[in-house]
Amino acid sequence: MEVIAIGSDHAAFELKENIREFLIESGYKVIDMGTDSSRSVDYPDFGIAVGEAVSRGDCDRGIVICGTGIGISISANKVKGVRAAACSDPYSARLSREHNNANVLALGARIVAPEYARSIVREWLDAKFLGGRHQKRIQKIARYESGDPQWKQ
């Protein structure tokens, strides 16, 4: 069973609960990393927590949600090995898997309605990395991230 870690800030608490239910109904195991209410919190706490869970291999993939999906994706992307994609439509979500092998999906609760968010998540979960020419490009990102001065070669 595929394991998905999920986290949000207060602005996205309700959508995070909705997506958690959707994941469970769809047969995924979910690690809920908070937040647990609409009380104001800081999105980096949750973006980085989910990113670290992905990076450690505690889960297969992660989903992070804040008001826009921007702050929490920037945060998750600071964790080594994380490729977080902020998506507000199903096509971008699919391509973020097929081309970028995104291991974290970021959503904006103030950007997408809950039903549409579910369709974005569904597309992202079902899509597979295509490899090939795309592999070499994500390898460049990884080599840069590791401090390899020859990362472009």
Ligand code: RB5
């Ligand atoms: C919180 O008000 C908001 O700034 C946050 O959810 C997010 O949209 C940041 O990128």
